[in-house]
Amino acid sequence: MSDHGPARVTGLDVIDIRFPTSRQSDGSDAMNPDPDYSAAYVVLRTDARDGAGGPLEGHAFTFTIGRGNDVQAAAIGALRDHVVGLPVDAVCADPGTVSRALNGDSQLRWLGPDKGVMHMAVGAVVNAVWDMAARRAGKPVWKLLADAEPEWLADQVDYRYIEDALSRDDALMLLREGKEGAFAREALLLERGYPGYTTSPGWLGYSDEKLVRLAEQAVADGFTQIKLKVGADLADDVRRLRAARAAVGADIRIAIDANQRWNVAEAVEWTKALAESDPYWIEEPTSPDDILGHATVRRGVAPVKVATGEHVPNRIVFKQLLQAEAIDVLQIDAARVGGVNENLAVLLLAAKYGVPVCPHAGGVGLCELVRHLSMFDFVALSKTTEDRVIEYVDHLHEHFEDPVVMANGHYTAPTAPGFSSRMHAASIAAYRYPDGDFWAADRAAAEQQKGSHA
Ligand SMILES: [Mg+2]
Secondary structure (H helix, E strand, O other): OOOOOOOEEEEEEEEEEEOOHHHHOOOOOOOOOOOOOEEEEEEEEEOOOOOOOOOOEEEEEEEEOOOHHHHHHHHHHOOHHHHOOOEHHHHHHOHHHHHHHHHOOHHHHOOOOOOHHHHHHHHHHHHHHHHHHHHHHOOEHHHHHHHOOHHHHHOOOOOOOOOOOOOHHHHHHHHHHHOOOHHHHHHHHHHHOEEEEEEEEEOOOOOHHHHHHHHHHHHHOOOOEEEEEOOOOHHHHHHHHHHHHHHHOOOOEEEEEOOOOOOHHHHHHHHHHOHHHOEEEEEOOOOOOOHHHHHHHHHHHOOOEEEEOOOOOOHHHHHHHHHOOOOOEEOOOOOOOOOHHHHHHHHHHHHHHOOOEOOOOOOOOHHHHHHHHHHHHHHHOOOOOOOOOEEEOOOOHHHEOOOOOEEOOEEOOOOOOEOOOOEOHHHHHHHEOOOOHHHHHHHHHHHHHHHHHO
C-alpha cells in the first residue's frame, strides 16, 4: 500500500529493444529477409508494495522485426492515460475492464478497429496487466486462468462481433466442461510439459548442410515435428524438403511455412509440388486477410493441412476462418491480437469448432508468453494435447528472467508468478535502441571503419 490511499498504477514506460538477428539470417523467410528481432517493451509501474522485490510491476511487449518498433512504441505510449492512475486492486481483479477501456478509445479505434499497430499496442498493455495480476496472485498466468471460475473467465471475453459463433453461454459451457478432470491434467502438465515443435532447422537463409544438421539435432532432442520455410524458389524448396525428409525419416512431421508469399492458385500448385515429401501443414499460404482464399487452398491441397493465425489481427477474422472451414490448424500469437482477453476468445472459438490450436512463437519472447495460453487450454478448456504443438525457436531466451525450458521436445510448465514476460535489466541496457551499450558500440565501430577507409 502507498502512504496515501489505495495503490495505483503510477507510470507506463515504453522501451525500444532491438537484437541484430539479421546478421546471421536467423528468422529469415520468404517475405522477411532481414529481420532484426525487436520488442516494443512496456512496464506498468505501481506504488503497490507487493512482495520483497520492490513495488509491483507488470511487464509485456509487442514483437516487431526492426524499424516498425518506432511506430509500435509510439502506439503503446498513446495508451498511457488509460492506465496511469487506475487502482491496482481493481486492475488485477478484472483485467477485462482495462481491455475494454483500451479498445474503446474512439479516437485511437479509428486507426483499426481491432487491427494493426494500435491493436497490438493494446495487446502489450493488456498482457502487462495480466503479468501484474498473476504476480499479485502468486501464480503463473496459465494457472491463474486454469484456477479461475468459469463465470469470471467468461466475463473476460468481449463477445461483440463473435456472438453469432460463440455466445457467453457457449463459453460458460465449455469452461465448465473444462473443469472436469482439470487437477489430473495439471499434474500431467507439470510432469511432462506441453509438446513443442522446432523451426530452428528451416530458416530460408540457412545452407542445406546446416538444415540437415539441425533437423537431425531436432529429432535427437525429442521433437516429433519440425518446420521449414518455403516460397522463394520452388526447385530449392523441393531439394530442401527432400533433404529434411531424408534426415528425419518418415515418422517425423514436417510443416512448411510460406509466410504469405503466394496468390491462391500459386499456393495450391506450389504445395502440391512439394507433396511428394509429405508435408504436414502449409502455413500462411497467402494473405492473412483472405478467408475465402484459405478455404480454396485448403480444398486444393488436402490431405496437406492449412494453418494460419500469426498475422490474423483479431477474434473476428479467426471466427470467419472457422466458419468458412478455411483452416485445419489455428495459430494464435500471444502478442498480435489484443492480449490475453482476446486470445481467450480465440481459444474458446477453436474449442467450439474443434480445431486444434498450435501457437506461433519464436521472435522475441513469444515462446515465453504463449506457452501459458496453451497450458491453460490443455488443463481447463480443450482438455487435450492431441495434434497440438507450440512452435519453438531456440534463440533470445537468455534475455528473459523466466525463460522457456525444453525437455524431450516438450515445454516445461513455468511455475514462477507472472507471464514470463520480464527481460533481464542487463539485456535491456545492452539492446535498448538506439542508445543501449550494444548499439552504441556498434555505431562507434562502424564510424571507425569508415574512418580507416577514408
Ligand atoms: Mg509462420
